[in-house]
Amino acid sequence: MSQPVIEINNIVTQLSGNLIHDGVSFSVGRGEVTALIGGSGTGKSVLLKEIIGLIRPQSGSIKLFGEDVWAVNEARLMALRQRFGVLFQDGALFSSLTVEQNVAAPLHEHTTLSPKECLELARLKIALAGLPTSSWEKMPSELSGGMRKRAALARALALDPELLFLDEPTSGLDPISARAFDRLIRLLSDSLGLTVFLVTHDLDTLLSMVNRIIVLARGKVLGQGTVEELVKIDDPWLQDYFSARFVEEHA
């Protein structure tokens, strides 16, 4: 087994006096699709921001590709950031750039490719994300929610990352678009050998495309494993979370 891609050790986070994480530890291996779930306010998004180096935890260590995100210098962190892509919840596309400019932006910044090559590669990523050619020159404000997510995915894939972070990838999408998005992520992670780490509430996503689930509750990791393994854990929130769905399916 090679070195894990994400390694989180004993994270403690306190935000404005509230203890959010009280010793969170887990690791994610290469090529895995892992989901982080938990009730509202359990600090899923905060944890994601800590992993990608935006919020500093009070203590504990977060390693990506074996390097401590919060111990390396600025230059190493920038280099590290080129190895992963992030899909923010509402896409976070730059509103003053067209879709193709949004996707080409990281290529312009971090490679020495010619503008034409950047644009071609950007269009390839847009095609991979399943957007039609007509979307190339649209502004983000002209896109539907689902298209915005796809454009943001194309931007996250621009630098051919090894690791992809998704913050609620299917929130705000209709069930059909959400399943299509799940299939797309699965296809990309299988074809490109991506490691995917996502925060989600979507049970269908968990059932259809995720290898492993990590449950966050009361500041700790409550459990991890597949859906079948998790339903055996005796926790009221977890039972509620899964029961609705299973009752529905077995009725």
Added chain:
Amino acid sequence: MTRLGYTKKMAKPSLLLKQEGGLAVIFATGSWTLGQTEALPALPDVSGGAEIILDGGGIETLDTTGAYRLMSMMDAAGVSPERIKLRGVTPSLLPVWNLVAKNYSQAHGITQKKTFGLLYQFGLGSISMLQHMAGVANFVGRLAMEMFRLAKKPGSFRLREFVAQMEAIFIYAIPISMAMIFLLGLVFAYLMGVQAQKFGANIYVVDGVSAAVLRELSPVIVAILVAGRTGAAITAQLGTMKVNEEIDALSILGLSPFAVLVLPRILALFIALPLLVFLGDLAGLLGGMVVAKTQLGLEYSQYWDRLDSVLKMKTFLAGVSKAPIFAIFIGLIACRMGITVARDARSVGEHTTSTVVQSIVAIIVLNAIFAIVFVHLGI
């Protein structure tokens, strides 16, 4: 190494054309990734055969960028991706190749963007100008309807919002507007004093300062100040509310955004601006008084006596009466620009800038019209 910062030891990519029993075979080796993007020598033209064999046995790593570059180099040599026969590639790299091959044609070939001539731009500009004017008419019409409704039911006036706006537009603007006009009065009196002293006409500085400050300086400068300060704030606030769908939410709750947001602001401006101009008048006269004492040796009592005899009520009224008109224009422009923001951050910035520019232009043009009208009326 072209990818900044992140280095991995990888073999350089290369492409080689060899003949193999009369067949052209292209050998690709090395790592084809985003980290290895230096230019490679182009392949000779091999477009002749039906299929070209690409031996990928030597490819160490492959990502979408590398696969795309490989395909576009083959394409440049006359072999489109569907005509490439792949052999010897590590099975784990095949999905990447297939995924890119499937999407290659969509990305390849950047077509020149169509450009349009001067006439087209002119037409586009004219249409957007017409749309802008129609938008203004629509806005004013809706506002008039809202005022009519308010007149029938005065109890529905948003008093709390109005008071909050008065605080923001009037109270907090007092120090800055008084300080500005004080300094302008000071400078104006000083420059006039330098000339007047030559003729021993020191006392006439009072006539000049009072007329200039009350008729022109105070109304125009205070209005420009309010356009920059309050106009921009109104557009940015309403625009951000639009982006957050707060304005839609108001409508859904059965509240008219015009009644809740626009009317209180315009009314507050309408009342606040004349008051600010009045305070500006006082500050400007004080500024003149300081210079009159220190530079021209006029006592405060002399200054006030002269002011009392030369300053006519109509001079003051001519200045202050312009303020409500300026206020209405600032309010209309700022609110309309705020409400018409598109749903993105750039639009908020553009509209805010536009508000300030439009307001200041409107103030200057209106002021010129007032000047002409006042001359004809003999004021």
